[in-house]
Amino acid sequence: VTAEVQHRRNKRGEGARLREEIVAAAAALLEQTGDEDAVTLRRIARQIGIAAPSIYRHFPDRDAIIKAVMATAFAELDAILDAAQRAHDDPMQQLHALCQAYLTYAADKPHCYLVAFGRHRTTARSAANDPGSMEDSTAAQAFNRLVAAITRCSPGLPHQTAVAVWVALHGYASLTTSVPAFPWPERRQIIELLVDRMHRVT
Amino acid sequence: VTAEVQHRRNKRGEGARLREEIVAAAAALLEQTGDEDAVTLRRIARQIGIAAPSIYRHFPDRDAIIKAVMATAFAELDAILDAAQRAHDDPMQQLHALCQAYLTYAADKPHCYLVAFGRHRTTARSAANDPGSMEDSTAAQAFNRLVAAITRCSPGLPHQTAVAVWVALHGYASLTTSVPAFPWPERRQIIELLVDRMHRVT
DNA sequence: TGTACATCAGTGAACGCGCGTTCACTGATGTAC
DNA sequence: TGTACATCAGTGAACGCGCGTTCACTGATGTAC
Numbered sequence: 316v317t318a319e320v321q322h323r324r325n326k327r328g329e330g331a332r333l334r335e336e337i338v339a340a341a342a343a344l345l346e347q348t349g350d351e352d353a354v355t356l357r358r359i360a361r362q363i364g365i366a367a368p369s370i371y372r373h374f375p376d377r378d379a380i381i382k383a384v385m386a387t388a389f390a391e392l393d394a395i396l397d398a399a400q401r402a403h404d405d406p407m408q409q410l411h412a413l414c415q416a417y418l419t420y421a422a423d424k425p426h427c428y429l430v431a432f433g434r435h436r437t438t439a440r441s442a443a444n445d446p447g448s449m450e451d452s453t454a455a456q457a458f459n460r461l462v463a464a465i466t467r468c469s470p471g472l473p474h475q476t477a478v479a480v481w482v483a484l485h486g487y488a489s490l491t492t493s494v495p496a497f498p499w500p501e502r503r504q505i506i507e508l509l510v511d512r513m514h515r516v517t
Numbered sequence: 518v519t520a521e522v523q524h525r526r527n528k529r530g531e532g533a534r535l536r537e538e539i540v541a542a543a544a545a546l547l548e549q550t551g552d553e554d555a556v557t558l559r560r561i562a563r564q565i566g567i568a569a570p571s572i573y574r575h576f577p578d579r580d581a582i583i584k585a586v587m588a589t590a591f592a593e594l595d596a597i598l599d600a601a602q603r604a605h606d607d608p609m610q611q612l613h614a615l616c617q618a619y620l621t622y623a624a625d626k627p628h629c630y631l632v633a634f635g636r637h638r639t640t641a642r643s644a645a646n647d648p649g650s651m652e653d654s655t656a657a658q659a660f661n662r663l664v665a666a667i668t669r670c671s672p673g674l675p676h677q678t679a680v681a682v683w684v685a686l687h688g689y690a691s692l693t694t695s696v697p698a699f700p701w702p703e704r705r706q707i708i709e710l711l712v713d714r715m716h717r718v719t
Numbered sequence: 720t721g722t723a724c725a726t727c728a729g730t731g732a733a734c735g736c737g738c739g740t741t742c743a744c745t746g747a748t749g750t751a752c
Numbered sequence: 753t754g755t756a757c758a759t760c761a762g763t764g765a766a767c768g769c770g771c772g773t774t775c776a777c778t779g780a781t782g783t784a785c
Contacts, residue, residue, distance in 0.1 A: 322729090327781055330728055352554050356772065366730050368773080377772065433635060433695050454696050475702050478689075479710055483681060486688030493635050494656050500677050508681055512714045524762090529748055532761055558739065568763050570740080579739065 322364035421488035524566035623690035
């Protein structure tokens with residue numbers, strides 16, 4: 316198992332293409348293995364069919380690749396949430412669509428999602444050096460959509476309610492991946508239950 | 518940095534003591550680093566002040582140590598939940614205490630908690646070989662306490678409601694650790710909100 | 720149209736590292752006589 | 753009470769591995785003249 320594919324050399328000026336291939340391969344590796352540490356330069360290189368040092372033309376070090384993968388994942392999620400919201404006019408329908416899209420994304424790329432929202436180590440590390448880093452702010456951005464949608468639906472205590480909904484969505488997304496053997500209710504059922512009970516300020 | 522402490526040789530028949538020290542050191546390492554892969558035989562040995570091969574008197578391989586740490590964590594959590602529940606007679610107070618205890622444990626040992634309930638890789642791996650493994654069943658055990666407590670409080674749809682509560686607790690526990698920069702509500706507030714809205718079948 | 724050359728995309732060999740694990744061992748200690 | 757010995761707890765050196773990263777390089781390709 317030396318190389319999965321033989322890589323075709325890019326043309327003059329198109330070297331940047333390899334950058335995308337590297338990020339895509341890293342994301343695929345992360346999704347397949349579910350292990351951030353399994354995403355090594357050498358495995359990425361092997362998957363693409365290039366030599367490992369070629370990566371250094373595009374990234375200063377391994378960590379930069381991981382960060383690029385995270386940035387891509389967050390951008391995807393954000394785009395999906397945005398699209399889901401725009402598809403409806405009614406605030407309640409928007410909220411439903413938002414939750415649905417959130418869980419669908421997490422189910423489609425479970426490990427990318429888990430690493431993106433659960434990488435305690437790097438968050439802990441980077442939080443010491445530079446608080447409010449990319450991850451935190453983009454996580455906050457995804458969250459702010461939910462806050463806004465929930466605020467539109469229910470007049471009272473929007474922040475706490477939104478936190479409760481987000482927290483439950485994240486918990487469902489995480490646990491269905493971590494403990495698949497459990498008899499989980501359907502996505503739609505849990506969303507209906509959550510939204511139904513949460514949005515009413517009785 | 519060769520050895521943190523010089524380890525005193527155990528007396529004849531008391532060799533089993535080292536086993537506990539190994540598990541404790543591994544748990545401490547996991548909690549400090551937040552990274553399962555940082556728990557290496559050599560680091561454990563260094564922390565205790567023994568030679569790395571000495572570990573093989575007590576564990577067949579590295580994986581067995583990690584499993585022992587997980588088993589200990591689950592046992593602790595279960596004992597804590599049990600104690601919280603026994604401290605009250607009223608079902609509603611029991612439920613509150615249970616949720617409180619759950620979140621307190623997760624806050625005290627955040628990384629142990631996260632790895633125990635979020636180790637997607639090993640769960641994925643072992644689920645292939647032996648479905649319904651130790652982790653799953655013990656996770657289910659912790660969960661079944663919640664189901665029982667919630668069932669006692671509310672007559673309708675206990676399973677889905679219990680899932681919603683557990684899922685929200687897990688999400689809160691995970692995200693407060695992963696995204697500490699966020700303006701999280703207090704533990705008590707989120708519990709009151711959850712229990713209050715969830716247990717009423719309107 | 721031909722040719723020299725700068726540049727760009729990518730390579731192969733090598734480095735030092737920490738790791739899990741194996742092996743043959745050492746030396747203290749309790750026990751049998 | 754003394755001593756030989758089996759056993760138990762733990763060791764030091766070594767192995768092969770995959771890793772991130774560095775280095776001097778190769779060879780195709782577009783461009784200037």
